[in-house]
Amino acid sequence: MKISKSIYKLIIPILVIHISTISFAGVNELNDYYKTIRCLVCEGQSIQESDTEFAINLKEQIQKKYSSGISIEEIDQELIKIYGEEISFNPPKNHILLWGMPLIVLIIIFIFIRNKIRFFRRV
Amino acid sequence: MLTILFYTNLLKKVIPSSTSSLKLIYFINLIPFCLLVYAFSISDFTLLNVVENSYVDDPIFYKVTSAWGSHEGSILLWVFLINSFGVFFLYKNQTVEIHKNILFISTLFIVYVIVSSNPFTYVEANKNVLGLGLNPILQHFLFVIHPPTLFLGYIGLIIPFVISAHMLVSKNFSEKLFKEMLIWSKISWFFLTGGIVLGSYWAYSELGWGGWWFWDPVENISLIPWLLNTALIHSLQVSIKSNQLKLWSLNLGLYCFIASVFGTFLVRSNLIVSVHSFATDPLRGLFLIIIIAYLLAMTVRLNIKSISNFNEDSFNLLSRESFLLLNNIFFICSALVVFIGTVYPLFSEMILKTSVSVGAPYYNFAFNLLLAPLILFMAFAPQINWGKHEKKDEQIPFIIIFSLLVCLVSYYFSNNFYFALSVFITVPLFLKSILVLKNNFNKNISFYSQWLAHLSIGFFIIAAVYTEQFDYEENLLFEKGSTNEIKLQNNKTAIIKNIKDEKFQNYQRILVDLLISDGQKEKELSPSKNIYQPSGQVTNEVSTTNNLLSQYYATISTIESNKVGINLVYKPLINLLWLSAIMLVFSILLSVVKKR
Amino acid sequence: MKRHLLLPIVGLIVLIVSVIFYFNQSTYKNNSRDEVSSLIFETPDFYNNKLINENTLGEFYIINFFASWCKPCLAEHPLLMEMKKKGVKIIGINFRDDEENFKEWINEHGNPFEYILRDDGSIAYEMGLIGVPETFFILNKMTQKKIQGPLFYEDIEKYL
Numbered sequence: 001m002k003i004s005k006s007i008y009k010l011i012i013p014i015l016v017i018h019i020s021t022i023s024f025a026g027v028n029e030l031n032d033y034y035k036t037i038r039c040l041v042c043e044g045q046s047i048q049e050s051d052t053e054f055a056i057n058l059k060e061q062i063q064k065k066y067s068s069g070i071s072i073e074e075i076d077q078e079l080i081k082i083y084g085e086e087i088s089f090n091p092p093k094n095h096i097l098l099w100g101m102p103l104i105v106l107i108i109i110f111i112f113i114r115n116k117i118r119f120f121r122r123v
Numbered sequence: 124m125l126t127i128l129f130y131t132n133l134l135k136k137v138i139p140s141s142t143s144s145l146k147l148i149y150f151i152n153l154i155p156f157c158l159l160v161y162a163f164s165i166s167d168f169t170l171l172n173v174v175e176n177s178y179v180d181d182p183i184f185y186k187v188t189s190a191w192g193s194h195e196g197s198i199l200l201w202v203f204l205i206n207s208f209g210v211f212f213l214y215k216n217q218t219v220e221i222h223k224n225i226l227f228i229s230t231l232f233i234v235y236v237i238v239s240s241n242p243f244t245y246v247e248a249n250k251n252v253l254g255l256g257l258n259p260i261l262q263h264f265l266f267v268i269h270p271p272t273l274f275l276g277y278i279g280l281i282i283p284f285v286i287s288a289h290m291l292v293s294k295n296f297s298e299k300l301f302k303e304m305l306i307w308s309k310i311s312w313f314f315l316t317g318g319i320v321l322g323s324y325w326a327y328s329e330l331g332w333g334g335w336w337f338w339d340p341v342e343n344i345s346l347i348p349w350l351l352n353t354a355l356i357h358s359l360q361v362s363i364k365s366n367q368l369k370l371w372s373l374n375l376g377l378y379c380f381i382a383s384v385f386g387t388f389l390v391r392s393n394l395i396v397s398v399h400s401f402a403t404d405p406l407r408g409l410f411l412i413i414i415i416a417y418l419l420a421m422t423v424r425l426n427i428k429s430i431s432n433f434n435e436d437s438f439n440l441l442s443r444e445s446f447l448l449l450n451n452i453f454f455i456c457s458a459l460v461v462f463i464g465t466v467y468p469l470f471s472e473m474i475l476k477t478s479v480s481v482g483a484p485y486y487n488f489a490f491n492l493l494l495a496p497l498i499l500f501m502a503f504a505p506q507i508n509w510g511k512h513e514k515k516d517e518q519i520p521f522i523i524i525f526s527l528l529v530c531l532v533s534y535y536f537s538n539n540f541y542f543a544l545s546v547f548i549t550v551p552l553f554l555k556s557i558l559v560l561k562n563n564f565n566k567n568i569s570f571y572s573q574w575l576a577h578l579s580i581g582f583f584i585i586a587a588v589y590t591e592q593f594d595y596e597e598n599l600l601f602e603k604g605s606t607n608e609i610k611l612q613n614n615k616t617a618i619i620k621n622i623k624d625e626k627f628q629n630y631q632r633i634l635v636d637l638l639i640s641d642g643q644k645e646k647e648l649s650p651s652k653n654i655y656q657p658s659g660q661v662t663n664e665v666s667t668t669n670n671l672l673s674q675y676y677a678t679i680s681t682i683e684s685n686k687v688g689i690n691l692v693y694k695p696l697i698n699l700l701w702l703s704a705i706m707l708v709f710s711i712l713l714s715v716v717k718k719r
Numbered sequence: 720m721k722r723h724l725l726l727p728i729v730g731l732i733v734l735i736v737s738v739i740f741y742f743n744q745s746t747y748k749n750n751s752r753d754e755v756s757s758l759i760f761e762t763p764d765f766y767n768n769k770l771i772n773e774n775t776l777g778e779f780y781i782i783n784f785f786a787s788w789c790k791p792c793l794a795e796h797p798l799l800m801e802m803k804k805k806g807v808k809i810i811g812i813n814f815r816d817d818e819e820n821f822k823e824w825i826n827e828h829g830n831p832f833e834y835i836l837r838d839d840g841s842i843a844y845e846m847g848l849i850g851v852p853e854t855f856f857i858l859n860k861m862t863q864k865k866i867q868g869p870l871f872y873e874d875i876e877k878y879l
Contacts, residue, residue, distance in 0.1 A: 089482025
């Protein structure tokens with residue numbers, strides 16, 4: 001079963017990559033951050049894309065805070081405190097039903113089909 | 124009068140038996156939409172729908188388009204398309220049971236049209252009425268073909284739906300029907316992909332937001348049937364080639380259509396906010412809910428019926444079947460993730476009493492998790508044999524090591540993790556396709572179709588990640604008299620030439636001529652703002668200029684008497700993205716054409 | 720043999736999720752800030768360059784965001800004048816505006832405000848402003864009511 005071994009070899013790097021994906025930040029931090037802030041007066045736009053007064057002001061304020069040394073995480077928390085969770089396209093992680101869903105769905109489907117593959121079938 | 128027409132054909136529906144009567148009913152159902160298009164083309168202002176959505180001075184092209192710009196019109200288009208699909212399907216298959224199902228679903232929608240959204244509401248004729256006009260954002264060539272294409276994709280799924288319903292009820296699992304199902308789901312996939320790409324390109328070139336995918340609810344909703352349909356195409360291969368996963372694909376076939384109807388429901392009922400919103404009317408939502416509930420109930424009933432035989436089939440871990448099943452799992456999971464992400468804000472508002480927005484960060488997280496392994500497998504899975512894989516593939520470790528090397532090199536140069544990751548998952552695919560192509564040059568057309576589709580997915584991912592990670596944006600502010608040249612980050616200069624003010628048939632345009640030069644070569648850009656009559660709505664017209672595969676993308680942000688603000692975005696590799704998308708759309712055509 | 724385990728496992732997952740979900744519920748709260756931003760008491764008045772005197776302001780007052788470029792602000796302007804006549808204290812905050820235009824606007828239409836602060840956007844940000852006009856009804860430094868968009872007679876009826 002050499003091939004199955006090589007598949008495991010395949011899976012391990014993927015897992016490693018997945019774990020590291022979560023903690024990585026982009027190059028253009030501020031611009032990327034703007035993309036996660038919803039423009040509340042627009043329909044589904046982020047403030048990065050919008051030219052409304054609301055978005056422009058928010059961008060200016062964030063820029064100001066950022067250059068005075070406040071970290072993105074702190075700015076984000078403050079924004080959520082002021083405008084509510086709705087402001088962020090990135091819902092807080094305590095929405096477990098939302099964030100855990102990919103995993104839960106994978107597990108359920110796996111249980112559902114495991115009998116189809118002889119490898120997992122124990123008679 | 125037209126309502127009577129509807130009722131008569133409703134009555135006729137009770138007694139369909141022969142092919143010719145089926146054909147007759149289909150054609151009768153086609154009539155209302157044709158009438159609506161005609162009414163729009165002659166600007167018949169005795170119809171309320173025409174008054175609301177069309178304008179006398181619009182060009183004839185847009186007059187016709189307005190027919191499906193409104194909610195009523197688009198539902199009628201839906202009915203029209205169901206029936207045209209029925210007609211085409213009649214040439215291939217004359218099973219009356221299947222056609223009865225199609226007609227039944229079309230009747231549901233006809234009733235929906237009559238009850239809650241009748242486009243043929245009369246108003247007093249009035250000579251002064253000029254019409255309120257089509258939303259100017261929608262006045263674009265792409266918009267003319269985008270909704271019908273997407274609708275064709277949605278409704279194309281009705282054929283797999285009725286076929287699988289028929290097979291599950293009659294327990295007649297003939298290979299011929301499976302093959303037909305595959306062809307129709309491929310056709311629908313072609314239109315669906317085409318529609319999504321067109322819509323995305325429309326958003327990119329028309330909305331002027333500078334992006335091509337926004338995870339907007341409507342986009343998501345078109346993505347769900349697409350993901351399910353992709354899964355269906357893959358699992359049907361297993362059903363046909365190795366006689367397994369039959370119930371799996373049949374049940375999947377049912378859900379594809381449900382997903383597309385559900386998508387329409389979510390958009391039409393205005394439960395979720397989106398760019399595509401139509402006017403709200405609770406009755407509409409309610410009625411669509413009834414249709415969906417009905418279809419869903421039927422589906423679940425069929426599911427329960429078939430579940431006892433569900434685990435009949437089995438195969439080895441290392442076989443084509445198991446990899447296709449794996450592919451199915453990932454696709455269905457992504458569809459579910461998109462679904463949950465779209466519905467979660469609604470759920471949260473109703474049950475948790477807080478409003479949240481689910482956007483790109485969530486989907487990026489989930490799709491990274493689900494699609495990265497899928498794409499890696501995509502490189503190797505098509506070479507695995509049906510049944511049981513015996514041959515050892517010695518290339519795999521080398522390919523992985525090589526792609527890891529390329530990945531590290533690209534990380535070293537670009538210093539961007541996401542790009543390196545995307546390189547890592549796509550390089551095996553490119554390498555493998557070169558190796559495979561060298562070995563088996565004379566395979567059949569369906570092999571090429573599959574290979575082309577997979578390859579374009581690879582290109583697409585590289586391009587998408589690259590544009591998202593390496594684009595940069597600049598806000599240029601030109602003030603009258605003082606500045607008409609601004610130096611850009613990449614050592615080029617933006618020069619403003621002149622500002623034009625032009626009048627057209629139904630709009631006024633303010634156009635800015637802009638030059639980007641690096642000393643020798645010059646690129647022209649001319650973004651504009653259009654002010655439409657009669658609504659006075661202002662739209663931003665994007666101007667782009669190509670630089671091989673990359674693009675400059677300019678919009679006017681502010682325009683006042685003494686200053687002009689230009690938003691300039693440099694989008695690297697964006698053209699590769701569109702190119703690969705087009706490749707993807709047409710790759711499926713290869714395999715359909717061969718079968719014909 | 721393991722088939723009959725399928726349902727319990729799925730059930731267990733659902734149970735776990737719903738339990739976690741239930742205990743998390745307490746943190747889901749729309750905690751929009753409802754305290755008045757302290758910046759309001761740190762920014763000097765535009766005309767007399769003094770800070771707001773909290774003693775003369777009293778417990779109840781209204782904060783109104785406006786701008787000369789904003790058309791709906793003009794629509795609600797008469798109502799603000801009306802309230803001023805009735806003795807309601809209004810703090811006007813001029814949001815991201817040109818100084819000349821703003822002066823002209825006040826001269827032309829009248830000044831309904833007790834204090835006028837000019838804001839580059841920081842106060843608006845701290846107050847969670849979405850757009851102009853927006854009006855906050857303040858009691859004991861806490862926002863009682865917030866109206867986004869222009870005021871209508873019904874909104875201010877009970878304060879007249």
